Amino acid sequence: MSSEREYVCPDCGCLLIHSNPLTLESMVDVHNQLCVVKRQKSMASQLATRASAPPKPVTTGTQRPGVTSATPSITTTAATTTTTAGSANTTISLSGTGTNYSKAEGPIDPEFKSKRQVVGTFQGIKVWGPIDPPGQLGIWGTQVTVDFDICIADGACIEACPVNVYEWLDTPGHPGSEKKTFMAREKDCIFCMACENVCPPQCVKIFQKGT
Ligand code: SF4
Ligand code: SF4
Numbered sequence: 001m002s003s004e005r006e007y008v009c010p011d012c013g014c015l016l017i018h019s020n021p022l023t024l025e026s027m028v029d030v031h032n033q034l035c036v037v038k039r040q041k042s043m044a045s046q047l048a049t050r051a052s053a054p055p056k057p058v059t060t061g062t063q064r065p066g067v068t069s070a071t072p073s074i075t076t077t078a079a080t081t082t083t084t085a086g087s088a089n090t091t092i093s094l095s096g097t098g099t100n101y102s103k104a105e106g107p108i109d110p111e112f113k114s115k116r117q118v119v120g121t122f123q124g125i126k127v128w129g130p131i132d133p134p135g136q137l138g139i140w141g142t143q144v145t146v147d148f149d150i151c152i153a154d155g156a157c158i159e160a161c162p163v164n165v166y167e168w169l170d171t172p173g174h175p176g177s178e179k180k181t182f183m184a185r186e187k188d189c190i191f192c193m194a195c196e197n198v199c200p201p202q203c204v205k206i207f208q209k210g211t
Helices: 021-034 036-052 156-160 194-198
Strands: 005-008 015-018 118-122 125-128 144-147 167-170 179-182 204-206
Touching (some): 036 156
Antiparallel strands (some): 005 015, 118 125, 144 204
16 A cells, blocks of 8 residues: 655645655645745735735835835845945945936846956845946846846745745835845855746846856
C-alpha cells in the first residue's frame, strides 16, 4: 500500500506528492508563496477591499494610474541622507535638483555592470550611475538589482519574494514612480528568480553569487 501523501492547491490545481509529511508541508509552504494564481486572487481581493474603502487624502507629486500602495506589513524606508553622489564610498541622496528626466522603458540592461560605475551606497546597497536625484536614480543592488528609473512600483516583486528581501523606499519626484522596491535584505536572496519573472517592465535582474 502506498505511503505517499498529496496536496492539491485549491487555487491552481497543482498536485504535490511526497511520502514524508514534513517534506510535503514544506513543499506546500513554498508553493503557497510562489503560486501565481493564489497571488492574483490575493491582489484582486485587496483591490476590491480598497475600492470599497473610503477615499484617502490625495498626496502631492505624480501618481501612476493603477499603482497600488504598500500593504501594512511592508516597511517603508525614509530617505533621510543628504550627501550627494560622487564615489563608491558616497552615501546616496534621494533629493536634489535633477528633475529633467522622463520615465525610462524596460528591460534593465543585463550588461550594466560592465557599462556603469558604482557611484555610492544607500544603507550598504550599491548604486550604479549615472544618477541625478530625484529624477534619475540609476540601478541599485549587487545580486538583487533593480533599475529604479524603470520601476513602476506595482509591488509584484515584493509579493513574489518568499524571503522578504524587498521593502518600499520613498522616491518623491521620480517620474516613473514615487517609491521603489529597495533590496534591503539582499543577502537573504535564495535566487528563486520569482521577482525577476513577475516584474512587468522587466527592471529586475538577479545575479547568482560570483556572476
Ligand atoms: S530571486 Fe531573491 S529577491 Fe527575487 S524573489 Fe527570489 S529570493 Fe526574493
Ligand atoms: S515588479 Fe518591477 S516594476 Fe514592480 S515594483 Fe518590483 S521592480 Fe518595480
